[in-house]
Amino acid sequence: MAVDKVYHGQIKLGLIQRGLTIPDLLQGLAEISEGLCSGEPGEEITLALAGDFIVKATLNPSKRLGPKLVFHEDRLRLHMKEGEIEVSIIPIPEFLKRQLKQRTPISENICLDGYCLNIFLRAIGRGKKLSMPVEAILSVIQSAFEEGSADLVQLNMDFSDESDRGFSRLAPLVEAIKKRFNTFVVLKGFPPLDHSTIDLIYASGFDIIDFPLGGFSGTIKSKKMMPIKQVHSSLAYAAGIFPLGTVWTDLVLGQGSHLRYKEEIDRLTDLGTIPLIFLQRGGVEKPDRYQELLELAEHMDKAIQRNRLPLKWLYPTCRFLSPLDTRFFTEDPLQARLAVTPVYRSGLGKKASAGFAALRRKLRIRNVSDSFESAGL
Numbered sequence: 001m002a003v004d005k006v007y008h009g010q011i012k013l014g015l016i017q018r019g020l021t022i023p024d025l026l027q028g029l030a031e032i033s034e035g036l037c038s039g040e041p042g043e044e045i046t047l048a049l050a051g052d053f054i055v056k057a058t059l060n061p062s063k064r065l066g067p068k069l070v071f072h073e074d075r076l077r078l079h080m081k082e083g084e085i086e087v088s089i090i091p092i093p094e095f096l097k098r099q100l101k102q103r104t105p106i107s108e109n110i111c112l113d114g115y116c117l118n119i120f121l122r123a124i125g126r127g128k129k130l131s132m133p134v135e136a137i138l139s140v141i142q143s144a145f146e147e148g149s150a151d152l153v154q155l156n157m158d159f160s161d162e163s164d165r166g167f168s169r170l171a172p173l174v175e176a177i178k179k180r181f182n183t184f185v186v187l188k189g190f191p192p193l194d195h196s197t198i199d200l201i202y203a204s205g206f207d208i209i210d211f212p213l214g215g216f217s218g219t220i221k222s223k224k225m226m227p228i229k230q231v232h233s234s235l236a237y238a239a240g241i242f243p244l245g246t247v248w249t250d251l252v253l254g255q256g257s258h259l260r261y262k263e264e265i266d267r268l269t270d271l272g273t274i275p276l277i278f279l280q281r282g283g284v285e286k287p288d289r290y291q292e293l294l295e296l297a298e299h300m301d302k303a304i305q306r307n308r309l310p311l312k313w314l315y316p317t318c319r320f321l322s323p324l325d326t327r328f329f330t331e332d333p334l335q336a337r338l339a340v341t342p343v344y345r346s347g348l349g350k351k352a353s354a355g356f357a358a359l360r361r362k363l364r365i366r367n368v369s370d371s372f373e374s375a376g377l
Contacts, residue, residue, distance in 0.1 A: 006083035008336060009297070009321070009329030010290050012055040014067060014082055016279045016319060020045065020057035021068040031076060032069070035089035037100045046090040046112075046318060047078070052338055053328045054090065054114055056318040058281065085333075095143035106132065110140055114316040115344060116186070117141060117150035122158035123166040130169050134176055141181060151344035152315065153177060157189035164197045165190045171204045178205040184313075184344065186210060190226055191234030198234065202241050208313055209238050213264075214252030214278060232271065239272030245310035250320070252278045258292040262299045269303040274314065277321040297326040311340045 026032055027039055035045050036059075044056045060066060067080035069087075078087045092100070099107035109120040109132060119140070122131045144150040155174070160166035166189070174185055187201060188210040201209065211226075211234050231249065238247045249268060251261065261277075268275045277296060304311065304323045314324040316338065321329060328336045 006085060006333065007290075007294075007329060007331075008049045008053050008085075008333050009293065009325075010082050011049055011078065011080065011085060012053070012328075013279055013290055013293065014080055015047070015055050015057040015078075016281050018066045018080075019060040019064075019281075020047075020078075021060045021062060021064050021066055023068060023070075024062050026069055026071055027062075029071070029076075032089055034091040037092060037097055048088045048090055049078075049085065050328065050333065050336065052114070052316040053325055053336070054316055054318050056113075093144065093147050093149035095140070095147055095149070099140075106136060106140060112144075112149060113154075113318050115149070115151040116154050116315050116317075117144045117152070118154045118156060120156045120158070121166075121170070123160040123162065123169055128169050128172075130173065134173050137173060138176060138180060141177065141183075145181060145183070152184040152186065153181075154186035154188055157187065159190050163193040164200075165192045167192060167197055167201055167204075171200070174205045184208065188212065191230055195234065195237045198238050198241055207242075208246040208248065209242055210248040210250065210276075211235055211238070212250035214250050232267070235268070235273045236271045243313075244272060244308075245274060245313045247272060248274045248276055248314075250276050250278050253280065253293070253296075258296060261296055265296070265300050265303050269300075269307045269309060272307065272309070274304070274309055274311070274323060275300065276317070279319055279321060293321060294329055297321060297329040301326050301330075312343045315342050315344060 022032060022039075022045075033039070037043060039059070041059050041061045043059045045059060046054055046056050048054050057067070067078060070077050070079050070084075075086055076088065077084055093112070096107075096110070096112065099110065111118050117140070119132070119137060123129070124131055141150075141153055155170060157166050157170060160169075162168075167187075170187070174187075177183065177185055184207040185205060186208040187206045191211045192198065192201075198209070211231050213228065213231050235247060235249055251264060253261065265275050277293075277300075300321075300323050309323075311324050314322055316325060324339050324342070327339060
């Protein structure tokens with residue numbers, strides 16, 4: 001395959017599955033060292049393959065064969081069996097590097113995915129306590145925003161056996177975030193037992209919700225899985241509460257038939273849900289895996305268009321194939337672009353969308369309150 005015809009999606013999948021080697025001679029380059037903390041095998045480094053198309057690759061030992069960085073004609077390039085392309089390293093923000101070097105409890109529970117700050121939380125005890133204090137979380141968010149490293153926040157809530165899946169513990173936190181920062185907040189968690197909790201989740205200030213069909217693969221320690229019917233039911237209910245395009249789910253691409261995944265994509269988009277396909281590291285590489293992924297990307301595009309689901313709420317991610325970046329998997333790399341510009345990167349668009357979201361939430365809360373009052377509740 002010619003170098004200029006290598007699909008960026010192919011490169012992304014290869015890096016996720018096989019990792020990246022940085023030769024010893026390049027370890028000292030400022031361009032590379034800015035993207036690393038320790039430089040030890042197992043650490044992750046973020047590469048921009050093109051514009052807003054990014055990937056996190058796990059560092060391999062410096063002598064291992066496979067994808068590797070090379071320095072040619074004063075340019076950093078990625079060399080792998082799929083071809084060779086020019087890349088750039090995304091520097092680790094100073095606030096995050098400080099946390100990582102100090103190996104604080106916070107450092108183990110935060111990460112950046114593109115310009116989204118991910119915070120991983122779990123319920124502690126039987127009260128309302130979370131695994132991180134609210135003030136510590138607010139401090140991290142403030143540091144990320146002050147440094148210009150993030151544009152939105154995602155709270156990832158691990159499984160809780162409480163009927164609301166720990167939401168009541170999150171409510172004061174999201175309210176505090178909304179009070180202090182002008183930002184959008186995503187909740188990624190497990191579906192509550194009672195659908196009415198989803199109304200409360202929206203009313204509390206969450207702008208986007210993600211109930212993963214594949215659990216929290218690759219992002220959190222929990223291996224808990226929910227019954228598919230329960231997730232589908234919760235997604236369908238959430239799609240009737242949240243604005244169109246703000247209800248998501250994660251699909252983990254396993255060993256099953258890609259035809260089954262096409263059927264699932266159709267079902268989800270018909271429910272008003274945007275599917276995100278998680279690209280797994282490790283395992284046995286299938287020769288036709290990329291062809292299957294290509295077909296899923298094309299099918300996803302058609303399903304999204306058929307249901308007229310807006311994509312402006314999505315953001316570029318390191319480990320997913322999303323409807324926002326399918327063109328990097330299906331089109332010539334010289335023409336590939338994001339499907340739309342996310343609201344987070346446009347100052348005017350962000351302000352307008354935030355105003356609309358706040359007004360819609362107020363109207364929704366008032367309507368729900370009126371319904372309760374008319375029912376005598």
